[in-house]
Amino acid sequence: MSNTEQNSSKNILGICPLCTLAWFYRYTRGLNTVNFIHSDTKFSHTKSADCYFVNAREETNKCHPEIFPLVFTEKTQEIFNCRINEDITEEKPYKLLKKEDIIQDMKTRAAVSDFHPVKKIVLDYPGEELLVVLDTEFKYGQNFYLVATEEAKESFLNPPEAVEEEEETKEGTPEEYVYKPPVRKPWVSLGSEKEIEEESVTESLRKMKYMISRVRREFGSKVKFTDRNASSVKDGYIDCTSYQDKNFIIKKLEKDVGAQVVPKVREMSTQTKWTYPRNAATQYFPRVFSDEEKEMHLSSDDLKEFIISVVLRVEIALQQNEIMNAFFDDWKALAEDESAFGGKSDAYLKEYQSFTDLHYLKHRTVSCVCWHPTIYGIIAVSVTERLSHEERISQSGKLLLQKSPILFWSFSDPIHPQLMLECPEDIYCFEFCPSDPNIIAGGCINGQVVLWDISEYEEKLQNAKTGAGGSKNTTPTFIQAQQSGKEPHFVRYCAVSSIEYGHKTVITDIHWLPDFFEVNRMGITFENRAGVCVQLVTCSPDCSILFWDLRALKTPLQNSAEKVKEEKVIEAPPDVPTTFKHLDLSWRPLIKVLYIMYRHADFSQPFKINLAYLVETPILQTKYRHILTKAFAINISHSSPTCIYLISLASQDGEMIYSDWKMERESDSGRLISQKPANKYIIHDGIVHTVQRSPFFKDIILSIGGWNFAIWKEGVTSGPILQSCCSSKRYTVGHWSLSRAGVFFVGREDGNIDIWDLLEKTHEPSQTQNISISMITCIKPWIVSSKQHFLAISDDFGTLHILEISWALSHPSSNERASVLHYFEREIKHLDYFEQRQEFRAKERKELELETQRKKTKSREQMEEEMNMNYVDFLDVEKKILTELGLLKGTDRFA
Amino acid sequence: AEVEETLKRIQAHKGVIGTIVVNAEGIPIRTTLDNSTTVQYAGLLHQLTMKARSTVRDIDPQNDLTFLRIRSKKHEIMVAPDKEYLLIVIQNPCE
Numbered sequence: 001m002s003n004t005e006q007n008s009s010k011n012i013l014g015i016c017p018l019c020t021l022a023w024f025y026r027y028t029r030g031l032n033t034v035n036f037i038h039s040d041t042k043f044s045h046t047k048s049a050d051c052y053f054v055n056a057r058e059e060t061n062k063c064h065p066e067i068f069p070l071v072f073t074e075k076t077q078e079i080f081n082c083r084i085n086e087d088i089t090e091e092k093p094y095k096l097l098k099k100e101d102i103i104q105d106m107k108t109r110a111a112v113s114d115f116h117p118v119k120k121i122v123l124d125y126p127g128e129e130l131l132v133v134l135d136t137e138f139k140y141g142q143n144f145y146l147v148a149t150e151e152a153k154e155s156f157l158n159p160p161e162a163v164e165e166e167e168e169t170k171e172g173t174p175e176e177y178v179y180k181p182p183v184r185k186p187w188v189s190l191g192s193e194k195e196i197e198e199e200s201v202t203e204s205l206r207k208m209k210y211m212i213s214r215v216r217r218e219f220g221s222k223v224k225f226t227d228r229n230a231s232s233v234k235d236g237y238i239d240c241t242s243y244q245d246k247n248f249i250i251k252k253l254e255k256d257v258g259a260q261v262v263p264k265v266r267e268m269s270t271q272t273k274w275t276y277p278r279n280a281a282t283q284y285f286p287r288v289f290s291d292e293e294k295e296m297h298l299s300s301d302d303l304k305e306f307i308i309s310v311v312l313r314v315e316i317a318l319q320q321n322e323i324m325n326a327f328f329d330d331w332k333a334l335a336e337d338e339s340a341f342g343g344k345s346d347a348y349l350k351e352y353q354s355f356t357d358l359h360y361l362k363h364r365t366v367s368c369v370c371w372h373p374t375i376y377g378i379i380a381v382s383v384t385e386r387l388s389h390e391e392r393i394s395q396s397g398k399l400l401l402q403k404s405p406i407l408f409w410s411f412s413d414p415i416h417p418q419l420m421l422e423c424p425e426d427i428y429c430f431e432f433c434p435s436d437p438n439i440i441a442g443g444c445i446n447g448q449v450v451l452w453d454i455s456e457y458e459e460k461l462q463n464a465k466t467g468a469g470g471s472k473n474t475t476p477t478f479i480q481a482q483q484s485g486k487e488p489h490f491v492r493y494c495a496v497s498s499i500e501y502g503h504k505t506v507i508t509d510i511h512w513l514p515d516f517f518e519v520n521r522m523g524i525t526f527e528n529r530a531g532v533c534v535q536l537v538t539c540s541p542d543c544s545i546l547f548w549d550l551r552a553l554k555t556p557l558q559n560s561a562e563k564v565k566e567e568k569v570i571e572a573p574p575d576v577p578t579t580f581k582h583l584d585l586s587w588r589p590l591i592k593v594l595y596i597m598y599r600h601a602d603f604s605q606p607f608k609i610n611l612a613y614l615v616e617t618p619i620l621q622t623k624y625r626h627i628l629t630k631a632f633a634i635n636i637s638h639s640s641p642t643c644i645y646l647i648s649l650a651s652q653d654g655e656m657i658y659s660d661w662k663m664e665r666e667s668d669s670g671r672l673i674s675q676k677p678a679n680k681y682i683i684h685d686g687i688v689h690t691v692q693r694s695p696f697f698k699d700i701i702l703s704i705g706g707w708n709f710a711i712w713k714e715g716v717t718s719g720p721i722l723q724s725c726c727s728s729k730r731y732t733v734g735h736w737s738l739s740r741a742g743v744f745f746v747g748r749e750d751g752n753i754d755i756w757d758l759l760e761k762t763h764e765p766s767q768t769q770n771i772s773i774s775m776i777t778c779i780k781p782w783i784v785s786s787k788q789h790f791l792a793i794s795d796d797f798g799t800l801h802i803l804e805i806s807w808a809l810s811h812p813s814s815n816e817r818a819s820v821l822h823y824f825e826r827e828i829k830h831l832d833y834f835e836q837r838q839e840f841r842a843k844e845r846k847e848l849e850l851e852t853q854r855k856k857t858k859s860r861e862q863m864e865e866e867m868n869m870n871y872v873d874f875l876d877v878e879k880k881i882l883t884e885l886g887l888l889k890g891t892d893r894f895a
Numbered sequence: 896a897e898v899e900e901t902l903k904r905i906q907a908h909k910g911v912i913g914t915i916v917v918n919a920e921g922i923p924i925r926t927t928l929d930n931s932t933t934v935q936y937a938g939l940l941h942q943l944t945m946k947a948r949s950t951v952r953d954i955d956p957q958n959d960l961t962f963l964r965i966r967s968k969k970h971e972i973m974v975a976p977d978k979e980y981l982l983i984v985i986q987n988p989c990e
Contacts, residue, residue, distance in 0.1 A: 286934040287922050297924045298898060302979055303916070307901050310975040310982050313962050317973050318908045321988040327966065 067177030069145045096129040118176040147179015155181025349803040355409040361798030368429045371782040373437045377411035384426040435532040443507025451495040503540040510538045683710045690734040696741040704734035721827040735779045740812045742820040747776030910987040917981040
């Protein structure tokens with residue numbers, strides 16, 4: 001409709017308060033109603049003065065009760081001449097229809113008539129003509145609508161002021177609407193223009209027009225930029241300087257405020273069960289079966305079955321264990337062997353230190369070397385004059401004045417000895433007491449036994465590392481004042497044995513008995529309760545072995561009287577420890593054992609004894625018909641001390657003797673006599689000076705003498721297990737290695753050391769090393785720690801060399817002991833076999849002899865006959881062979 | 896009787912230190928060791944065997960313990976269990 005088109009361009013005033021859906025742009029006031037005209041939907045709400053309509057859509061009928069949509073079929077359109085686009089157009093969508101016509105139509109077409117639904121409206125219509133409006137936009141649901149009221153009709157027809165079509169009514173429910181055109185009324189302003197003006201948006205500012213022009217040629221030209229300093233032009237920039245805002249300057253005042261936290265106090269109580277410790281004890285004993293029950297069980301069948309069923313498994317398991325050790329770590333074992341193999345080439349002795357002293361060691365030779373058992377780095381050396389027997393006798397006067405001392409060396413000072421022990425005569429051998437390292441016993445050249453006590457100097461020795469000078473802890477006494485600066489301390493001996501009762505010649509070896517042994521006067525060994533070493537054994541070439549006891553002997557009265565007298569007479573010089581005062585000069589041996597040489601009239605020189613175990617011997621005067629040999633290396637085993645043992649001795653002439661010391665009562669005289677020696681061997685060519693038990697095997701003995709050495713095993717009587725070939729130089733001393741089972745060191749007279757390794761080579765030493773120019777006189781190894789193994793070697797010039805044993809020589813391979821044992825066993829078997837073969841050979845020889853004998857006794861004729869027979873046999877054999885070879889055919893025969 | 900002989904045979908094996916026959920409750924019936932050692936071994940090994948057996952059977956109820964070997968540094972203890980009895984053998988393996 002033209003109205004609607006016009007209406008859409010009007011100003012918008014607000015949202016329609018009725019339907020709140022669309023803007024309205026005008027409102028007209030009607031009688032008791034306000035009509036809000038929508039700007040877009042082309043319909044208007046009508047509001048009564050009192051109430052609002054809620055929803056225009058729902059109330060469309062009430063809003064526009066005068067409009068009723070109608071469907072005009074073409075037939076109807078023809079009849080009423082309101083065909084679309086012909087009679088009624090959009091320009092002029094109205095058509096006035098006479099009421100009577102409509103009624104006529106309704107009557108004629110009854111229900112079919114299009115006007116049927118609005119029949120009532122038409123009938124009630126007051127006027128004559130009804131307005132029908134084309135609803136091109138189907139606002140009311142149909143293509144036409146009937147305006148039901150006069151006013152609406154008028155409003156439609158007349159210049160429209162606010163005629164808006166209604167919105168669509170509810171779908172599907174066309175309702176009759178009688179259009180009443182609105183009646184024009186004068187505008188009555190109620191003061192709403194003001195509100196409207198306030199609400200309206202108008203441009204308050206006058207729009208300014210600018211015209212900007214530019215020279216055409218400058219369009220699109222390059223832009224030129226220039227720099228401009230901001231401060232060059234005034235107000236070119238605006239600076240916001242900071243300033244202290246006064247709002248934030250508030251001085252805080254400190255106030256002292258006290259606060260107290262007070263916990264809420266409550267009273268509460270609990271009650272617990274008080275457990276206190278109590279002594280309680282339980283005693284139980286295991287359940288055991290009585291004997292009858294056991295018997296019953298043992299004889300039951302169940303047990304039998306059980307055992308039978310189980311035994312097989314158990315035996316398998318036992319066998320498995322016997323066959324091999326399943327938990328043996330092969331990998332580890334392999335590794336050890338490897339290292340040992342590679343290291344053998346590094347076997348050598350490294351020079352660690354050497355000690356020599358010009359003052360005391362001139363023209364002297366070292367006779368014995370001993371390591372201090374407890375203090376590290378202290379070694380004691382006994383020196384003697386390097387003179388032959390005749391020279392000794394001729395110079396005996398001079399010798400009395402120059403006493404050879406025992407020197408103590410410390411690793412920290414190679415030039416000055418730490419301590420010096422005074423000796424009455426030359427000491428040939430000495431030893432530290434194993435249980436108390438401050439007591440030293442030595443054997444002199446004249447057969448006396450000397451004792452020293454160095455308890456006072458023990459501390460000094462221990463502090464030897466701190467330096468040679470500065471001994472401030474000593475009390476100033478006469479003797480010690482003598483020694484100032486670097487002089488070694490001089491210690492006097494505290495006891496010597498009595499001359500009458502001691503040895504007659506030089507004591508060649510001295511040993512302490514271990515602390516679990518004791519021998520009493522009757523020669524019976526028993527356990528030493530004291531736990532300290534109290535007894536000594538010495539031997540010398542006067543064919544006696546003496547046992548000495550350190551404790552005060554329970555001597556008969558007269559002796560004690562003698563002793564007392566002696567004590568009064570002799571005053572001990574000061575500074576001598578009184579430890580062994582009771583023994584001084586009156587010391588008598590406990591037991592004396594004599595040996596006489598076998599089959600020889602004269603007394604031979606005993607040399608070395610290897611005392612396996614302790615011995616039961618009676619005192620004194622038992623004459624043995626055997627050689628007594630000198631110094632013994634006692635290696636007392638841990639067997640029970642009450643057994644009877646064997647000893648092996650070596651003599652000066654190279655004889656090795658192995659005998660049993662058991663005492664037997666001779667039947668007729670009642671005296672106790674020992675047996676004859678079981679075995680006697682002559683192996684060595686010279687003095688046997690070393691008889692030593694292996695530290696690993698209790699029954700393996702090494703004997704060195706002359707130009708060769710031999711290894712023996714106790715119990716094997718056929719001979720030595722191993723006997724070396726003669727070497728070029730005489731062997732002077734030897735010692736087993738303390739850490740490796742198959743290694744021992746041998747010293748020669750040319751100053752070389754031979755290191756023998758039984759597992760490597762047995763025909764020659766595995767290594768030879770030169771130590772000094774002169775003869776080696778003593779070898780003593782010592783283990784300080786697992787990394788340090790020392791070898792003390794002394795030579796004829798009086799120098800003491802300390803050598804460090806290299807790793808390869810000091811550390812055994814994993815199964816070395818077993819290998820060496822194995823080796824010895826093999827050798828023993830070899831010996832046995834050898835013996836057997838010897839017997840066998842002896843038998844053979846006998847038979848051969850018999851044969852020859854028999855042959856000789858045969859007569860000549862017999863011999864000729866035999867020869868003929870043999871010849872015939874030979875010819876036959878020859879024929880056969882030639883035939884076989886094909887050289888002989890038939891009966892042909894070479895002549 | 897036979898039982899004696901069999902036990903002697905086991906005892907005669909190389910390295911065997913002792914043999915003990917124990918009943919189901921852990922009370923020794925026959926032994927070659929001294930009383931205190933026997934009682935100790937019997938009590939402790941009986942408990943251990945019960946535990947081992949129950950372990951085996953927990954894992955698989957169809958299974959049962961046939962033999963138990965405990966190897967220590969010094970020797971090996973072998974236990975052969977049965978429904979009613981227990982045979983304990985202590986052996987020092989080779990070396």
